[in-house]
Amino acid sequence: MENDTVFVGKKPTMSYVLAILTHINSGHDSITLKARGMLVSKAVDISQIVTRKFSKELKVSNVSIGSEEINDKDGNKRMVSFISIELKK
Amino acid sequence: MENDTVFVGKKPTMSYVLAILTHINSGHDSITLKARGMLVSKAVDISQIVTRKFSKELKVSNVSIGSEEINDKDGNKRMVSFISIELKK
Numbered sequence: 001m002e003n004d005t006v007f008v009g010k011k012p013t014m015s016y017v018l019a020i021l022t023h024i025n026s027g028h029d030s031i032t033l034k035a036r037g038m039l040v041s042k043a044v045d046i047s048q049i050v051t052r053k054f055s056k057e058l059k060v061s062n063v064s065i066g067s068e069e070i071n072d073k074d075g076n077k078r079m080v081s082f083i084s085i086e087l088k089k
Numbered sequence: 090m091e092n093d094t095v096f097v098g099k100k101p102t103m104s105y106v107l108a109i110l111t112h113i114n115s116g117h118d119s120i121t122l123k124a125r126g127m128l129v130s131k132a133v134d135i136s137q138i139v140t141r142k143f144s145k146e147l148k149v150s151n152v153s154i155g156s157e158e159i160n161d162k163d164g165n166k167r168m169v170s171f172i173s174i175e176l177k178k
Contacts, residue, residue, distance in 0.1 A: 041129040048156040067137040
């Protein structure tokens, strides 16, 4: 389901932590965090704050990395890294 | 072996790419990239540049994330995220 994925962006870290906890507390067993470029570090931080400080049930169940080509604002193609972190009960 | 690990720091991205390629070309089958905090994104970038642009043999074989407590320069304890990326032939 598409809404089992949280895309990490420019909001404060705790906004994403809360979004994940809300999703899990509403009855879901898992959620996937996705981030690109410099936000990859932030996604890892969010996963650690959730699993170490807020939820004893949730664990990191899968981590994958990769890269994809995007068109930047000047119309040039460039490669951007991404991470996908699955948290599961 | 300890020198099968590259710790990602402040050097240019391409320094790490070269270090990895040199290590592999000297006869090793694998290498692990490690990074903490904001450098986590850089480690993912390095893994992607190596596997997509420079080496058709090397693949990402394992990715793990976690966090550890460190003492910052003011003597306070804080949590820092890390990533470990194994590249293997």
